[in-house]
Amino acid sequence: DTAVSQTPKYLVTQMGNDKSIKCEQNLGHDTMYWYKQDSKKFLKIMFSYNNKELIINETVPNRFSPKSPDKAHLNLHINSLELGDSAVYFCASSYQAPTEAFFGQGTRLTVV
Amino acid sequence: AQKVTQAQTEISVVEKEDVTLDCVYETRDTTYYLFWYKQPPSGELVFLIRRNSFDEQNEISGRYSWNFQKSTSSFNFTITASQVVDSAVYFCALTPTNSGYALNFGKGTSLLVTP
Numbered sequence: 007d008t009a010v011s012q013t014p015k016y017l018v019t020q021m022g023n024d025k026s027i028k029c030e031q032n033l034g035h036d037t038m039y040w041y042k043q044d045s046k047k048f049l050k051i052m053f054s055y056n057n058k059e060l061i062i063n064e065t066v067p068n069r070f071s072p073k074s075p076d077k078a079h080l081n082l083h084i085n086s087l088e089l090g091d092s093a094v095y096f097c098a099s100s101y102q103a104p105t106e107a108f109f110g111q112g113t114r115l116t117v118v
Numbered sequence: 119a120q121k122v123t124q125a126q127t128e129i130s131v132v133e134k135e136d137v138t139l140d141c142v143y144e145t146r147d148t149t150y151y152l153f154w155y156k157q158p159p160s161g162e163l164v165f166l167i168r169r170n171s172f173d174e175q176n177e178i179s180g181r182y183s184w185n186f187q188k189s190t191s192s193f194n195f196t197i198t199a200s201q202v203v204d205s206a207v208y209f210c211a212l213t214p215t216n217s218g219y220a221l222n223f224g225k226g227t228s229l230l231v232t233p
Contacts, residue, residue, distance in 0.1 A: 047226050049226075051221065098163075102219070109163035111161065
């Protein structure tokens with residue numbers, strides 16, 4: 007059973023389009039995250055949700071909007087995609103405690 | 119403000135050599151947690167270890183060992199008798215005990231182990 011699953015794994019789209027990445031975890035965790043990994047492999051937190059409530063919202067363009075329908079899901083919607091949005095996006099989950107976070111496989115987004 | 123510095127961008131070793139990956143952190147928090155993650159060429163992020171700021175005991179897990187020194191704000195990772203399968207990018211990360219426990223990652227060290 008996959009613990010944290012993201013779909014799609016690859017996403018190629020044109021500038022200006024709107025796209026979504028879905029994330030689901032079956033670990034019973036109460037906190038979920040989105041991280042962005044740029045072309046230099048640098049990982050940075052974007053958002054964190056605890057029990058469907060937004061608790062971290064780093065400096066991310068308004069075009070990025072997370073949505074958590076329940077505590078097992080955290081989707082990422084991106085409007086008006088730009089070339090600079092090309093990156094690998096990782097979903098992760100953990101307990102609301104400094105335990106290890108489990109990461110999804112990542113979604114490689116390429117904006118052309 | 120929190121910061122994690124992994125000064126070694128790339129390291130290349132020959133199989134069976136020992137290698138140490140350095141991690142230096144900055145934080146004003148008195149309670150915090152440190153982590154190491156591995157990212158192999160396949161791209162997934164694999165948890166290796168977590169250490170809290172009150173536990174300076176070193177840890178060994180097979181060929182892996184970690185040296186946490188609060189006095190120098192370092193949490194270094196040593197691989198003994200490296201193997202080709204150890205080739206990966208290794209990330210050190212820091213999280214406080216508040217603000218959602220999001221990980222502040224260092225820039226990673228790319229380790230290449232050649233036969």
